[in-house]
Amino acid sequence: METVVIRSLEPLIAELRARGFTVVAPKARDRVIRMDEIASESELPRGHGDEQAPGRYRLRERDDEMLFGFAASPDSAKRYTQPPSRTLFRMRGENIEEPEAEVPRVALLGIRACDLAALAVQDRVFLGGRHPDPDYRKRREALFLVAVNCAVPGGTCFCVSMGTGPKATAGYDLALTELAGPHRFVADAGSARGAEILRALPRVPAAEADLDAAERVSRTAAEHMGRQVDTEGIKERVAGAHDSPRWQQVASRCLTCANCTMVCPTCFCTTVEDSTDLTEGAAERIERWDSCFTLGFSEVGGSPVRGSGAGRYRQWLTHKFSTWFDQFGTSGCVGCGRCITWCPVGIDVTEELANLP
Numbered sequence: 352m353e354t355v356v357i358r359s360l361e362p363l364i365a366e367l368r369a370r371g372f373t374v375v376a377p378k379a380r381d382r383v384i385r386m387d388e389i390a391s392e393s394e395l396p397r398g399h400g401d402e403q404a405p406g407r408y409r410l411r412e413r414d415d416e417m418l419f420g421f422a423a424s425p426d427s428a429k430r431y432t433q434p435p436s437r438t439l440f441r442m443r444g445e446n447i448e449e450p451e452a453e454v455p456r457v458a459l460l461g462i463r464a465c466d467l468a469a470l471a472v473q474d475r476v477f478l479g480g481r482h483p484d485p486d487y488r489k490r491r492e493a494l495f496l497v498a499v500n501c502a503v504p505g506g507t508c509f510c511v512s513m514g515t516g517p518k519a520t521a522g523y524d525l526a527l528t529e530l531a532g533p534h535r536f537v538a539d540a541g542s543a544r545g546a547e548i549l550r551a552l553p554r555v556p557a558a559e560a561d562l563d564a565a566e567r568v569s570r571t572a573a574e575h576m577g578r579q580v581d582t583e584g585i586k587e588r589v590a591g592a593h594d595s596p597r598w599q600q601v602a603s604r605c606l607t608c609a610n611c612t613m614v615c616p617t618c619f620c621t622t623v624e625d626s627t628d629l630t631e632g633a634a635e636r637i638e639r640w641d642s643c644f645t646l647g648f649s650e651v652g653g654s655p656v657r658g659s660g661a662g663r664y665r666q667w668l669t670h671k672f673s674t675w676f677d678q679f680g681t682s683g684c685v686g687c688g689r690c691i692t693w694c695p696v697g698i699d700v701t702e703e704l705a706n707l708p
Contacts, residue, residue: 352546354539355554356561360418360460361392362552363497363525367458370548372495375431376460377424382410386426386459395461396421403505403577403688406697419461419529422505423687427466427616431457432473432490435640439623442634452486458495462523464516465508465687467498469616471522475679476619495544498523502568506577507688509701513582515685518569525549528565537565578688578701585682585704589673592707593665601703602661604696609642611690611698612667617683620648643667668703 357363367374368390378387379396389395401421402409413420441448470491477487501510501517510516519526524545528537537557540546557565612618622641627634641648644663649656657663675683684700691699 352540352549354537354557354562355549356557357527357536357538357552357554358534359392359553360395360536363548364389364392364460366548366551367460367495372456372458374458374460377419377421379410383408384410384421384424386424386461389460392418395419400503401505403507403692404697405507405691405699406694408692415531416534417502417529417531419499420503422501422503422508423463423465423689425614425689425693427614427687427689428459428462428470428494428496429473429616429618431459431494432470432487433477433619433621433640434490437486437638439636439638441636444632452489454486454489454493456493456495458497460497461499462496463501463687464498464519465510465513465685466616467496467519467522468510468513468515468685469687470496472617472679472681472683472685473619475681476617479679495548496523496525498526498541500526500528500565500569501572502529504572504576505688505692507691507699508576508686509578509580509688510686511573511576512578512580513682513684513686517572528568530561530564530568535561537561578686578691578699580686580701580704582682586673586676589669589704589707593669595708597703597706597708598661598665601664601698602659604698605660605664606695607644607646607660607663608695609644610693610695611700612642612644613640614689614693616685616687616689618642622648643670668700671700672704 364374374389375386376389377384377396378394379399384396395418397416397418398413400411400413402411403422438450477484498519500519504517523541526539540549620641620643621638624637643666646655657666671683
């Protein structure tokens with residue numbers, strides 16, 4: 352289908368809702384941009400931007416009417432493909448119940464190119480190999496992805512270095528580029544169902560001026576990344592830095608709080624917890640998000656495998672930028688910068704990589 356221009360997102364939101372999708376999109380609440388359910392375009396964060404730096408996030412007012420004039424929020428698509436908590440089974444007496452996974456039809460409106468890349472990474476983790484996760488597959492197939500190409504990268508973004516953005520090139524159902532003067536969206540379909548939705552909307556063919564303006568948006572964003580990483584030989588360089596004194600230096604600042612892994616769109620570690628109710632003779636097993644930064648994440652003989660903060664930080668960074676290639680054939684980092692922004696002490700992964708020998 353040809354590239355078109357749509358003037359408002361209201362018909363798109365209404366069409367998705369009419370087809371049974373819960374529309375989840377950015378909303379300004381609690382002084383931050385969060386992904387939440389919306390019912391109309393009026394709930395989008397019109398005229399809002401953000402400032403992101405190591406350990407710092409501030410919502411700010413823009414002097415225009417742009418709906419997506421901000422960088423990545425702390426929420427990614429991960430919570431809709433790999434929920435923070437899910438019940439694996441319940442027992443009552445001798446009866447065992449394995450609940451069916453709740454798989455709502457969700458349309459993610461406003462997902463960025465880095466998050467599409469992260470979904471592709473998660474697909475390799477959960478759907479590759481000999482034991483694909485059927486629950487993940489159901490949730491993944493239930494997603495309708497409306498990407499918005501980044502116009503304003505954050506101060507911690509480095510997607511250009513990782514080859515994942517700022518323009519969405521694959522993995523979406525619809526892709527939008529927001530333009531001003533007049534306010535409009537250049538839209539193209541990336542799937543058959545995306546084209547079907549687009550045909551149902553009021554639209555006009557994109558003029559050459561629209562296409563040029565959309566290209567300038569992505570080019571300008573690529574030229575204004577807040578961070579960069581030299582990825583030449585990074586797999587071998589990180590693996591060879593096992594005994595670097597830099598690990599101790601970063602550990603002196605790291606709180607091992609796991610914020611970085613909780614906001615990361617590709618981290619997938621979980622733990623399993625059992626709870627019992629002796630009065631009812633019932634038990635339940637729950638899977639929850641976990642992190643390699645937690646002391647008890649991996650134990651042998653009752654003792655943690657990595658007792659030091661330096662060891663846990665080294666494990667995380669080495670996995671992301673080195674051994675992830677061995678496991679899944681790709682980097683575990685998409686350059687979204689969330690781990691930098693939401694680290695309470697402002698540890699900058701790009702700085703740590705640059706200072707490894």
